[in-house]
Amino acid sequence: MNARIRIVVALLAMGGLAAVSPDSVVAYGGPGSVISGIGTLLAAIAAVLAALFGFIWFPLKRLYAKLTENSTEEEEVA
Incomplete structure (x- = not known):
């Protein structure tokens, strides 16, 4: 790990x-x-925003679908 830090510092200095x-x-x-x-x-910038959108939106969408699926199953049982 120490060698990696030295390389990064050297590259930043150059x-x-x-x-x-x-x-x-x-x-x-x-x-x-x-x-x-x-x-x-x-x-x-567009690539970074698209990557952030993909990493944030799609897991939230899947979580929302799972939560709403569980709530509808509970309503059907009652």
Whole structure:
């Protein structure tokens, strides 16, 4: 576990150094690349929201169906 933490810290440090490096601000973002970047960002956000929806909604839906099924069985017995 200790080696994994060291690797993660090293990767974060390298990423931080690359982000503040003066060479990275010299790049030009043309209109096509900016629009592609925005589209990629929106697609990533939509994928995260869809995953959250799937992991939250469908188990709740199944639980609701199970609870209502149990309540109707109790009403039929009475």
